[in-house]
Amino acid sequence: MRFTFYIFCFLFCVLHSSAQQSNNSGEHNRSIDSLLTLLKSDHNDTNKVNHLNQLSNEFRLMGKYDEGLRFCNNALKLALQLNFKKGMATSYINIGFIHHNKGDYEKALGFYLKALIIREEIGDKNGMANSYNNIGKLNTTLNKFAQARIYLNKSLQISTEIGTKEWTKLSYQGLSQLDSTLGNWKSAHQYHKLYSIYNDSILNEETTKQIADM
Incomplete structure (x- = not known):
């Protein structure tokens, strides 16, 4: 009886996971179709730079990295022609994400740093918090722990300064992961608690908004 129950639970989880993946794939395909339609006009x-970058990200999320790179490189080329620096930074970040997902961490880091330079130049603090966080976490993966802490603390500082809960949350998450990797269990736990507090706060705000919109 117990064995049958475990089999049932296993099958339920597999089917639920497959349904979720299918639903996500459908959402990405709809987004891609919509963006391709916008590109025609x-x-x-x-706007075209932004749409190309969005397309790149959708293909990346589907694991279609070659397609993602193609659209991202087109976005970067046009952004350079227009001297659209925010678009350049987004393109560099997206290219970095693709190389990160493919496991080419050093190449990803190079593109993250290119994006950061532009974001610092134009004073895009939200983008800077994003870049510091990405670079910090990747340095943890690369076992460059001192650099990881520097960038994660920068991310935390600027995200707190501008009041962005999402990046504050992710900064605490990154610091928790870093200290966990180093075996600093007490501080890792403290950072994880702070991460959870911000995560719960964001979820509560989203729930409140959904109820208000009903």
């Missing part, structure tokens, strides 16, 4: 302007 786009001029060579910043």
